[in-house]
Structures are given as structure tokens and as C-alpha cells.
Amino acid sequence: MILEVDKLQIHYSTRSGVARAVDGASFVVPEGRIVGLVGESGCGKTTAVRAIMGVLAENGRQAGGRVVFKGQTMDEATTRRLRWRDIAYVPQSAMSSLDPVYTVGSQLVEVLTKRGTHSRASARARSAELFDLVGLSERRLADYPHQFSGGMRQRAAIAMALALEPSLLLADEPVTALDVIVQRQILDVLRSLQQRLHLSMVLVTHDISVVAYLCDEVVVMYAGQVVESGPVREVLARPRHPYTMGLRNAFPDLLSDALELVPIAGSPPDLSEPLSGCRFVPRCPFAQPACSIDSVVTGSDGHRSACRRDAEADTIRTAALDPRTWQRSSSFAMS
Amino acid sequence: MAALVELRDVVKHFPVTRSLSELVRGAHPAVRALDGVTFDVGDGDAVAIVGESGCGKTTLGRLMLKLVEPTGGAISFAGAPMAEITGEKLRAFRRQAQLVFQNPFDALNPRFTIYRAVVEPLINAGIDKAEHADRVASAFRRVHLADFDRYYDRYPHQLSGGQLQRVVMARALVLGPRFLVADEPVSMLDVSVRAGILALLREVRETMGLTAVYISHDLALVRYLCERTLVMYLGRVVEDAPTEEIVRRPRHPYTQALVAAVPVPDPDQSRAPLPIKGNVPDAREPPSGCSFRDRCPHAMPRCATETPALKPVAGGHQVACHLDTPTSP
Known part of the structure; x- marks a missing residue:
């Protein structure tokens, strides 16, 4: 198991009291597999992956349970160390992981040189390689995010997440706002990444047909808890x-x-x-x-x-x- | 059955910002949002318009409601040319034709109570104030908002997405329209709520005898609402057929790709690989001839020179593709 989530409790303090957004959720992610986290809005699926990534909103806190990554129980320090390097996140809106005032290429180079150990020259080569991996042409590295279509931005956000060669990718509704054909192309990119890089993935979605198409395992959440989990074929059939x-x-x-x-x-x-x-x-x-x-x-x-x-x-x-x-x-x- | 809305070779161009070189050359670039669209919507029918972002489907909905004017071609409503619907006739048309918005969270003024939101169209239409309360109540009953009067004073942020979408529908129905255009009416809602709204759309259409046009990118959803579907690509209708024909026996290569791309919730149904590559081209510079040709696996030389017209291939099934229209002698 690359990731084990054990009786996780995430509480948000709100004006009307404490909201138990995730209330004792347990699930595992086997190495090299794609796990779909499904449920309606407000069931806690986005909160759960944000907690794993250590990027909860300010009023959120882990009130109980634990997250174990590669056998190591995560705390604030390990999360900070592993974030982006070993665990990467593709947020719901691709636009929010791209800065509108820099070219997409310079943002990739920035990540590779500042957070990674690349020189500028090798970062540029690696950027081209990453673009190729997600099916974008190398010459688009010089473009700004607004020059990209929705599907291309999503590909760029995935390239950004993969920059430091993480072993676990958390993707929050990566295809929800996209047209069906573009959606299918992105899902095919994710599948090829899993196979070529042996990536493990958690895919948050409300769309069970996306789970049926891409995922190996599924975890169904309701009101902050896991109500059913298992192999996709079993659970959906x-x-x-x-x-x-x-x-x-x-x-x-x-x-x-x-x-x-x-x-x-x-x-x-x-x-x-x-x-x-x-x-x-x-x-x-x-x-x-x-x-x-x-x-x-x-x-x-x-x-x-x-x-x-x-x-x-x-x-x-x-x-x-x-x-x-x-x-x-x-x-x-x-x- | 007589047609309620008729479109004949409708064209809509939107001007776009000119670059310096275009200014110098005196060029007037335009996005051809609609490029010659012809079809009828029969009285009492439910027709879906399906296509990807930027194919012109939303523009088409707005033209049918006279919210924008066409650049060319003609549209008529109940036999009257749309261009002549002005003044008092336009007020009457506004009562008969209504729009259900895509995003219920944006469609309602956050500072209006839900009663105010639904009574607004009655005020605008100059309906006698004595009738307001009854008509609002009956609109709320139609959308199954039980015990609604207790919630008249609430504001949009106090309601869930499903409740809001019902309020948006109550507002569209309060004047007793005969024609409804729904633009992605459920795309923002959760699955379990979505099924309820779809059932409601079907029910009000049947009980009120409405003619409806549903605009959507989701073929799987459209199946539950419309007997007939038009598929659009870059401002043109490429296929027009009964929805089940579109889903089971698509003929245009673009429709085939759309159908192949729709994910299904059954993991045992293996999906065919996508038959097309690439993205929708820039609408400012569509390819010559058939605008789908550079992505089409069956493109022939003829496709670059001759734009295929929409032609009948079987009962009620029309396709705009040279594969389906043998070379003329």
C-alpha cells in the first residue's frame, strides 16, 4: 500500500459550530493503482485529499485518525517535505495552478530549479519532456495560460504536478468542466501516465462513469464517511x-x-x-x-x-x- | 405537425478585436458562431442541440429567444418572422418564450427573496397585481416545491442547488410560456438531484404542452429528455436525427467520435478508442470545405473544396457528410 488513510477526522470550525467534513474515513491506495473517490458535493472527498496533501483551508484541522504514506505516518513536517516531491496535486480548476502573468514554460522551469535540483538548462529539457508526456507540443512552452484551451490547461497542470517525479498523484475533478472528447483525451493521458511511470493515483470525482472508465478501485463516500469500497468491477456491477x-x-x-x-x-x-x-x-x-x-x-x-x-x-x-x-x-x- | 420555430440559413457573426496588422489592412475579422443553420422545431416537440464548447449552440438558443439578432438568414416564431416581432408583439413574445439558465447559482439575484425572483416576470409583463400570489403559488406547485410559502422570504444562498434550479424553473414557468429554451439546465447539479430535475423538466413539458429546446454537451443526458437531437460542429448542424438513432447509429464521423467519447457507468462496457485526434480549430479560421475535415479519419480531397450540405439519408435522419452523399453525376 502506498497510502493508508485510517479513521481520518477533519473538522472545520464555522460560525454555526464544528462541521465534521470527514468523520472517520478509512481507505487504502495500492501501489500503481488508480483509486476513484466518489460521492455528492459536500461528502468530504475534496477535504480528504486536501488533508492528505496538507493544504486544508485555514479553519480546517485534522482532529483524529492518521495518514500513512509508504509506511510513514504523516505529520506537518513530513507532509511539507513530501508535498510536490512525492505527492502531487492537480486541483479542481487548472487555472488556479497556473500563474497568468508567466509563460507556462517558465513556471515549469521555476518548479524544477527552485523545488527540484535541476539546472536551468536541464530544467528546460525536462519541461519539453513533461509536455511531451502529457501530449502538448514543445513550442507551446512559450505560451501564457490564457492562450491555452481548457483541455490544454489541464494537461499543463498535470505536467506541473509531475515535474518532480512524484509517486502519488491526487487529482480533484480533473475532467469535470471539459467537453466529452477533451475529457476522454485527458483520461487517456492519465491512464498512460499510470502505465508508463507506474504512478499511483487518487481521482476525486462525482462522475461514476469516469470511475468506470479509468479507475481500478473505488471508494464511495457519504456525509464524511466511506460507505463502500472495492474493485471497480465489483462495486459498480x-x-x-x-x-x-x-x-x-x-x-x-x-x-x-x-x-x-x-x-x-x-x-x-x-x-x-x-x-x-x-x-x-x-x-x-x-x-x-x-x-x-x-x-x-x-x-x-x-x-x-x-x-x-x-x-x-x-x-x-x-x-x-x-x-x-x-x-x-x-x-x-x-x- | 406545424413548426413553432423555423430557422432558415441562419448566420451569426461576432466581431472580434482586431490586431494592429488587421487594422492596417482594414480587415474585419469575425467569429462565425453560426454558419448557415436550417431546421424546424415542431409544436410540442423536445429537441436537443448537442456539441462542444464554441460550436454555437448557446448562440443558437439566444437567437431563438430574440436575445440576439442574426447576421443573416431568417427565423420565425408561430409563423411570424422574428424580425417583425417588435414593440407590443415583442412583449407578447417575451411572455411566450422563456430561458432556463445554466447555472442556478448565477441566475438569481442574491439580493432578491425567492418570491421576488418569481414574481418579477409578472410585474415586467404588467400582470394585474391581484393575480400575483396565485400565479406564483401555482408555479411553485408545478416545480414540486412543497410548503414553498414558508420559504418565500428566503434568499438564494439559503437554498441548495436543486432547490435553486426549481426556483429558476418556477420563474420561467410563471407566465405560462409555450416555448422553453434550457441551456445546460442540470450541468451544475449533483447526480442524485439532477435526476429529479430531469424528471421535472419532462413532466412540465408534458403537462403544460411546452415546446422545448435543450442545449447540452451531454448526449447521455439528452437521451432522457428529447426525441430528436441536432449535433453541431463549428457553427453548422452536422447531423439531425431521432436521439436513439444518433446514439445507436451515428453517421457523421464527428457524431461517431462524440458517442465514442461518452463514458458509461458500466466498467464491463469497453469503450472504443477515440476515432479522432486534435482539438476544435479556431473559429476565426475554420478549414475550407467541411470544417471537420482536418480531424476526420475519412477525409477525402473533395472535403477540402466542397462544404457538405445537410441531406436526408433515411426517415427523419439528416447528415452533412460527403460519405453519405455520393458524387453527383
């Missing part, structure tokens, strides 16, 4: 947690015969309120009284689910395919 089943039903599929999308009624809970038991209970059509008391993580062969009714997962999965199962509250309550 035979989901065991009702939340994963709901997400799958709500997702458009170009090739399916079903011409109806089934929403999950309600919305995720307020994380500044004290919560007990399984957090999906208020939206779950399969919840039982015991579910509100506590939740248990079960499973084997790397496919784990945090549903108390995991033993009935096969029956529940069949029932979850029926849209009527999810229509308990068809009107949209505003609260």
Missing part, C-alpha cells in the same frame, strides 16, 4: 450499499435501455449536527430501526460495505432496480 445503488440508478447511461433516471429523494445531512448510526438512513428505502443506532463495516476480498443489512445485499440490489422503491417522497421537501 454488484453494489452492496443502498447509497451506491441509488447513485448508479441516478446516473445517465448512454448504452442502457432504461429511459428513466431515478433520483435519491432528500439531501445529505448537516455535518455540524451530531449524527449517529448510518447517515444515509433518512434517504434509504431499506433502513430499519437498528440502522439509526450504529453502522458496521463488513465484507471480504477487498469489497467492503458499511450497510447493516449487507447479508441481504443481493435482495436489496434487485429491489433497488425498481424505480418505485425510491419514490417514498415524490414531493421535494424544502428544509
